[in-house]
Amino acid sequence: MSDERRAQRSVLPIPDQAYAGTIWYDAKDPEADFAPIEQLRPPAGAPNVLLILLDDVGFAASSVFGGPVHTPVAERLAAGGLRFTRFHTTAICSPTRAALISGRNHHSVGMGGITEMSTSAPGYNSMRPNSCAPLPEILKLNGYATAHIGKCHEVPLWETSQAGPFDRWPSPGNGFEHFYGFLGGETDQYYPNLVEGTRPVEPWGTPEEGYHLTEDLVDHAISWVEAQKALVPDKPFLLYLAPGATHAPHHVPKEWADKYAGRFDDGWDAQRERTFARQKELGVVPADAELTVRHEVIPAWEDMDDALKPVLRRQMENYAGFLEHTDHHVGRLIDSLEELGLLEDTLVYLIIGDNGASAEGTINGTFNELISLNGMAGIETPEFLTGQLEKLGGPESSPHYAVGWAHAMCTPYQWTKQVASHWGGTRNGTIVHWPRGIRAEGEMRHQFSHVIDVAPTVLEAAGLPHPVQVHGITQQPLHGTSMRYCFDDADAAERHDTQYFEIFGNRGIYHRGWSAVTKHRTPWQTTGDVGIAFDDDSWELYDGSSDWTQARDLSAENPGKLHELQRLFLIEATRYNVLPLDDRSFERVLPEYSKKPELIGHRQLLFPGMGGLTEQHVVNWRNKSWSLTATVIMPDTGAGGVLMNLGGHSGGWAFYLKDSVPTFCYNLFGIDRTHIRADAAVPAGEHRVRVEFGYDGGGLGKGGAVTLLVDDQPVGAGRVERTEPIGFGYEPTDVGRDILSPVTDDYPAADNAFTGTIKWIEMEAGDDSHDHLLEPADFFRVVMYKQ
Numbered sequence: 098m099s100d101e102r103r104a105q106r107s108v109l110p111i112p113d114q115a116y117a118g119t120i121w122y123d124a125k126d127p128e129a130d131f132a133p134i135e136q137l138r139p140p141a142g143a144p145n146v147l148l149i150l151l152d153d154v155g156f157a158a159s160s161v162f163g164g165p166v167h168t169p170v171a172e173r174l175a176a177g178g179l180r181f182t183r184f185h186t187t188a189i190c191s192p193t194r195a196a197l198i199s200g201r202n203h204h205s206v207g208m209g210g211i212t213e214m215s216t217s218a219p220g221y222n223s224m225r226p227n228s229c230a231p232l233p234e235i236l237k238l239n240g241y242a243t244a245h246i247g248k249c250h251e252v253p254l255w256e257t258s259q260a261g262p263f264d265r266w267p268s269p270g271n272g273f274e275h276f277y278g279f280l281g282g283e284t285d286q287y288y289p290n291l292v293e294g295t296r297p298v299e300p301w302g303t304p305e306e307g308y309h310l311t312e313d314l315v316d317h318a319i320s321w322v323e324a325q326k327a328l329v330p331d332k333p334f335l336l337y338l339a340p341g342a343t344h345a346p347h348h349v350p351k352e353w354a355d356k357y358a359g360r361f362d363d364g365w366d367a368q369r370e371r372t373f374a375r376q377k378e379l380g381v382v383p384a385d386a387e388l389t390v391r392h393e394v395i396p397a398w399e400d401m402d403d404a405l406k407p408v409l410r411r412q413m414e415n416y417a418g419f420l421e422h423t424d425h426h427v428g429r430l431i432d433s434l435e436e437l438g439l440l441e442d443t444l445v446y447l448i449i450g451d452n453g454a455s456a457e458g459t460i461n462g463t464f465n466e467l468i469s470l471n472g473m474a475g476i477e478t479p480e481f482l483t484g485q486l487e488k489l490g491g492p493e494s495s496p497h498y499a500v501g502w503a504h505a506m507c508t509p510y511q512w513t514k515q516v517a518s519h520w521g522g523t524r525n526g527t528i529v530h531w532p533r534g535i536r537a538e539g540e541m542r543h544q545f546s547h548v549i550d551v552a553p554t555v556l557e558a559a560g561l562p563h564p565v566q567v568h569g570i571t572q573q574p575l576h577g578t579s580m581r582y583c584f585d586d587a588d589a590a591e592r593h594d595t596q597y598f599e600i601f602g603n604r605g606i607y608h609r610g611w612s613a614v615t616k617h618r619t620p621w622q623t624t625g626d627v628g629i630a631f632d633d634d635s636w637e638l639y640d641g642s643s644d645w646t647q648a649r650d651l652s653a654e655n656p657g658k659l660h661e662l663q664r665l666f667l668i669e670a671t672r673y674n675v676l677p678l679d680d681r682s683f684e685r686v687l688p689e690y691s692k693k694p695e696l697i698g699h700r701q702l703l704f705p706g707m708g709g710l711t712e713q714h715v716v717n718w719r720n721k722s723w724s725l726t727a728t729v730i731m732p733d734t735g736a737g738g739v740l741m742n743l744g745g746h747s748g749g750w751a752f753y754l755k756d757s758v759p760t761f762c763y764n765l766f767g768i769d770r771t772h773i774r775a776d777a778a779v780p781a782g783e784h785r786v787r788v789e790f791g792y793d794g795g796g797l798g799k800g801g802a803v804t805l806l807v808d809d810q811p812v813g814a815g816r817v818e819r820t821e822p823i824g825f826g827y828e829p830t831d832v833g834r835d836i837l838s839p840v841t842d843d844y845p846a847a848d849n850a851f852t853g854t855i856k857w858i859e860m861e862a863g864d865d866s867h868d869h870l871l872e873p874a875d876f877f878r879v880v881m882y883k884q
Contacts, residue, residue, distance in 0.1 A: 234272025334407025
């Protein structure tokens with residue numbers, strides 16, 4: 098490729114040039130000589146790029162930023178690179194990820210909230226415009242190899258099924274040539290709902306065999322890099338590793354949690370004080386910084402029930418083990434790069450959290466987050482939780498720690514994840530490591546920066562322009578500012594001097610050291626302050642030049658400055674599609690209000706081999722009557738196995754045959770399993786095997802009568818006394834086999850496929866729905882857990 102063509106990188110793909118020389122008749126003619134084929138590569142000196150984005154880690158969790166969790170790999174990278182102490186995210190999952198890979202503000206790429214809460218408004222529709230080509234697409238079209246390993250929560254909800262379209266999936270839509278991970282906000286770390294490319298795949302083993310998602314993701318990342326360097330050693334790569342850790346459920350092998358036994362016995366208030374002192378020692382906050390006051394809606398440790406405190410302590414020990422476990426496995430990838438001789442020339446971004454620590458675990462925390470999600474938190478009494486302590490963090494649990502711990506993990510700032518107004522929700526410690534490109538080692542950088550700054554930094558490091566046109570579409574400019582200006586100059590004047598923030602009505606504006614902010618909603622109070630008009634929100638004003646932590650509100654002393662920044666927020670909000678502000682909860686979830694497409698109606702045909710279907714991919718059967726009919730062919734020797742299931746060990750249901758006998762199991766959150774069996778086996782031949790659930794009515798989560806039928810003749814009956822009203826979580830629906838954790842111990846975890854033949858399954862919901870009785874707060878709470 099000529100130097101002239103290499104310079105034509107402002108239009109992508111680089112246009113092919115037709116051969117313009119002499120055409121010869123015979124290839125054997127000595128004059129019939131053509132230039133050799135050159136493969137597309139970025140400019141000389143372009144580094145490899147490794148982006149690592151952890152999940153739900155507050156500023157004050159990791160030891161590298163003064164926290165209680167030992168993170169030696171992060172410390173190692175910081176010792177050889179830079180710690181950015183004023184790096185910011187958007188305060189929530191999908192928006193941060195969309196901003197990271199696009200280099201644009203999240204509303205400008207349609208991600209004003211999580212995908213489950215998208216609406217038809219431009220800033221909230223979860224549909225990145227094709228005028229905003231993402232960083233991986235730009236790098237791929239310039240000759241980089243690209244891979245995304247881990248979590249992706251940027252695909253519009255109605256496009257997440259195997260029917261596609263796949264235009265906004267990591268591969269091919271976001272420019273990644275390879276994807277291995279999961280779609281959505283969370284998944285079980287022991288039984289993940291995995292996808293490779295666009296195809297559902299199964300984890301390699303069970304937790305008993307040593308399986309854990311974080312380790313699996315890192316194994317895939319290492320294998321991908323090894324393959325690249327074995328086959329195209331001169332081709333730089335972009336690897337985006339986004340583990341599901343440390344998002345709930347907080348799953349980690351027990352020995353990792355046990356490392357922290359007794360470390361948190363004196364509670365979260367004492368931990369905040371310890372962390373703050375350590376942060377000052379390290380210099381990640383100034384010596385004159387103030388520790389912000391704990392808000393009264395966050396309980397003091399001393400006010401918690403003494404009977405609950407052993408559970409609360411173990412929740413934090415478990416989370417700490419989870420984060421250290423994650424750091425350890427990230428270290429295996431770093432070690433691999435070093436062994437391959439690649440680390441020296443790899444630009445590494447380690448972003449420790451896509452938002453502040455998660456306060457979505459309720460005031461008391463939970464053993465199984467699905468219980469509280471469904472409005473049944475009363476089940477989890479101190480006695481119940483104490484009885485589950487030995488299982489916390491293991492495959493039988495789905496835990497999340499209490500609000501107080503989340504607040505402590507955001508020390509020294511106010512608030513947590515979701516609260517985009519305050520630094521507790523948006524300030525995430527970040528490490529940049531690039532030995533060949535950064536002379537400084539082990540230094541701090543205190544310039545204001547934001548996740549949208551990563552893409553322009555990578556392009557500058559690679560010597561690449563931001564393209565004017567991609568695939569024939571004129572591109573919107575990047576919104577971020579390259580951070581390279583301060584890599585070797587600790588005193589460089591700050592260049593990213595204005596940044597707005599907004600999530601769920603919580604909003605703020607940063608401008609040249611000042612910040613004006615207003616909190617509109619409290620994360621664990623799912624309706625919270627909703628109902629207050631936006632104009633009636635109370636704004637606060639902070640001067641960052643003398644108040645690092647937003648501890649001293651100056652709004653009363655300096656109303657002129659506050660009004661100036663409020664106006665600036667509106668200007669930025671107008672520019673970047675933030676308006677109209679939207680604090681609605683359940684209305685944003687329901688298609689009839691939000692005007693997003695709805696994938697499934699009240700009747701559905703499913704076929705054998707279909708699997709990995711999330712709850713929104715099947716008929717909504719909750720709070721109503723429903724039926725499931727399987728047309729099967731039974732062999733002469735009889736058959737057994739799963740016809741269809743939804744969910745797994747922590748809650749779900751399954752319709753299956755055991756020794757040819759139709760059986761239905763309803764698993765209420767792993768606490769109570771109801772089995773209803775037919776009176777006789779299904780004979781050989783083709784038959785219709787059916788389960789009917791007649792909902793009691795009268796409200797949500799009620800019970801109902803179960804009838805089993807073969808060829809329309811009743812063969813068994815029973816009752817389920819209580820059902821879940823909203824959702825069973827992240828384990829999928831499968832046809833012909835329960836692929837992940839089993840709903841019931843009636844069949845094994847792996848070898849449970851139906852041994853006859855399934856022709857098809859029909860599922861149909863009745864017209865007696867009670868979903869209209871759902872409290873907005875309950876509906877909203879479930880969706881928010883999936884971010």
